[in-house]
Amino acid sequence: MAYPPQYRYTKEHEWVDVKGDTATIGITDYAQHELGDVVFAELPKAGSSVTAGKSFGTVESVKAVSEIFAPATGEVLEANPELQSTPEKINTDPHGSAWLIKIKLSNPAELAGLMDAAAYEAYIAEKNKEASA
Amino acid sequence: MESATTSMPTELRKTALNAVHRRLGAKMVNFGGWDMPVEYPSTGGLVAEHKAVRNGVGVFDVSHMGDIRIRTGRRDGGALAAVQHLSMNDAAKLAIGQAHYSAMLYPNGTFVDDVVVHRLGEDDFLLVINAGTREKDIQWVRGHTRGFDCVVEELSDSYTQLAIQGPRAIDLLQKLTDANLAAIKNYWFTHGTVCGLPRTLIARTGYTGEDGFEIYVPSDAATSAKVWDAVMEAGRAFGILPCGLGARNTLRLEAKMALYGHEISDTVNVWEAGLDRYAKMEKPEFIGREALAAAKAAGITRTLVGLEMVERGIARDGYCCCSHDGVPIGAITSGSPSPTLGKNIALAYVPPAMSAIGTNIDVEIRGQRCKAQVVPTPFYKRARKAAALVT
Numbered sequence: 001m002a003y004p005p006q007y008r009y010t011k012e013h014e015w016v017d018v019k020g021d022t023a024t025i026g027i028t029d030y031a032q033h034e035l036g037d038v039v040f041a042e043l044p045k046a047g048s049s050v051t052a053g054k055s056f057g058t059v060e061s062v063k064a065v066s067e068i069f070a071p072a073t074g075e076v077l078e079a080n081p082e083l084q085s086t087p088e089k090i091n092t093d094p095h096g097s098a099w100l101i102k103i104k105l106s107n108p109a110e111l112a113g114l115m116d117a118a119a120y121e122a123y124i125a126e127k128n129k130e131a132s133a
Numbered sequence: 134m135e136s137a138t139t140s141m142p143t144e145l146r147k148t149a150l151n152a153v154h155r156r157l158g159a160k161m162v163n164f165g166g167w168d169m170p171v172e173y174p175s176t177g178g179l180v181a182e183h184k185a186v187r188n189g190v191g192v193f194d195v196s197h198m199g200d201i202r203i204r205t206g207r208r209d210g211g212a213l214a215a216v217q218h219l220s221m222n223d224a225a226k227l228a229i230g231q232a233h234y235s236a237m238l239y240p241n242g243t244f245v246d247d248v249v250v251h252r253l254g255e256d257d258f259l260l261v262i263n264a265g266t267r268e269k270d271i272q273w274v275r276g277h278t279r280g281f282d283c284v285v286e287e288l289s290d291s292y293t294q295l296a297i298q299g300p301r302a303i304d305l306l307q308k309l310t311d312a313n314l315a316a317i318k319n320y321w322f323t324h325g326t327v328c329g330l331p332r333t334l335i336a337r338t339g340y341t342g343e344d345g346f347e348i349y350v351p352s353d354a355a356t357s358a359k360v361w362d363a364v365m366e367a368g369r370a371f372g373i374l375p376c377g378l379g380a381r382n383t384l385r386l387e388a389k390m391a392l393y394g395h396e397i398s399d400t401v402n403v404w405e406a407g408l409d410r411y412a413k414m415e416k417p418e419f420i421g422r423e424a425l426a427a428a429k430a431a432g433i434t435r436t437l438v439g440l441e442m443v444e445r446g447i448a449r450d451g452y453c454c455c456s457h458d459g460v461p462i463g464a465i466t467s468g469s470p471s472p473t474l475g476k477n478i479a480l481a482y483v484p485p486a487m488s489a490i491g492t493n494i495d496v497e498i499r500g501q502r503c504k505a506q507v508v509p510t511p512f513y514k515r516a517r518k519a520a521a522l523v524t
Binding site: 036039040058060061062063 | 160161171172174178179180379382383445446447449469470472499
């Protein structure tokens with residue numbers, strides 16, 4: 001699956017798509033593949049705040065629970081309501097309709113440290129190489 | 134995202150089929166020091182594998198399991214006496230060609246490991262043990278059989294062990310062997326030619342709660358891959374999937390089969406684990422018997438129960454269980470979504486007073502208490518085929 005060039009990526013495998021001062025956050029295709037069949041997503045409510053580098057929720061597959069870390073600080077505008085009933089969308093459309101939350105950025109400068117798509121693809125290629133060593 | 138499964142250092146042990154799993158694109162994990170497939174995403178992944186075993190057939194590489202043979206020394210009877218000393222079940226009751234579930238206990242009545250004991254001959258036994266406890270088990274067996282007239286051999290690295298599991302396992306394996314599989318009862322075994330390999334051990338055993346077989350073939354990579362490929366080919370008509378440890382875990386959990394380090398360990402005794410029927414107290418002696426007798430007289434303070442989540446949330450190993458008013462009462466040993474039932478299930482140790490079916494128990498999931506209820510176990514039991522009246 002292609003990694004959208006306009007997104008920015010974290011080492012913990014979240015993506016962030018910034019439009020003005022609003023950021024949409026999700027997990028990457030690599031992340032959903034590592035997790036396997038997703039069965040549950042626990043996300044913060046609108047109005048709560050998330051902090052860059054801190055856990056803001058969990059995504060669970062049949063075999064494991066994974067914490068999701070915020071790529072940036074801000075106030076939650078919306079958690080994806082569809083994931084309540086169809087969390088498995090995270091497996092099929094992780095970069096699109098299965099976004100996790102939208103936040104209002106409080107410090108857009110934080111995003112400068114994130115990877116672009118090319119850097120992220122190189123990063124996961126390295127991870128895949130380690131795993132098959 | 135940070136995954137609970139860890140990536141592996143380089144010194145992990147590998148089964149003879151490691152390259153085959155990697156060729157199939159398996160996701161590999163460190164399981165008890167072994168580099169093992171947890172699931173095969175390119176053929177559907179964990180849930181598809183689980184369903185293949187419940188509805189058709191799946192194959193697992195379980196070569197990481199250990200094998201210890203205990204056979205006659207100078208005089209007949211020494212091996213049986215040794216097994217009777219080591220194992221809480223009654224090996225004297227086994228016929229040649231029969232196997233049973235048992236455990237080796239510490240003197241305090243807790244678990245060294247659970248084992249499947251096969252009676253190969255009058256005074257010849259094969260113990261199949263867990264991967265994570267292999268070294269400990271072999272030392273335990275050697276250390277506690279010194280006074281017996283028997284020979285102990287570790288054969289773990291000699292065999293590739295494949296578990297072919299599911300209602301169609303018999304149809305699949307019958308294509309590859311001259312042995313009459315229908316004549317092998319559950320927990321019995323035979324020797325037959327499989328894929329041209331003579332005298333292959335074929336046991337009607339497994340760890341999935343489904344009908345199936347485990348076969349033991351020579352562990353060289355070429356033979357192992359040849360048998361694996363033959364099984365996959367013969368299973369194609371039945372929709373076979375290669376299955377990893379992820380599905381093995383959800384399958385055994387639905388069937389309430391214990392996993393060492395979870396339901397059973399060196400801190401849990403047989404009565405607490407509910408494995409009473411495998412502990413033969415009428416035997417005059419076995420390691421742990423005295424402690425078990427004392428523990429039975431004293432009564433238990435916790436017991437293993439099945440839970441079904443009532444509220445949203447998945448109980449996982451180690452999560453705290455509490456009563457309705459928030460008092461901690463026990464802990465989850467295993468928990469997962471159940472692919473067969475479509476519910477979130479778990480096993481937990483709780484006080485006997487909280488173990489009745491229907492009791493409400495809260496599970497603390499990341500700081501929030503979620504309602505669960507004690508339910509009957511096993512969570513899943515396969516429908517046994519009625520014996521045919523006319524054949």
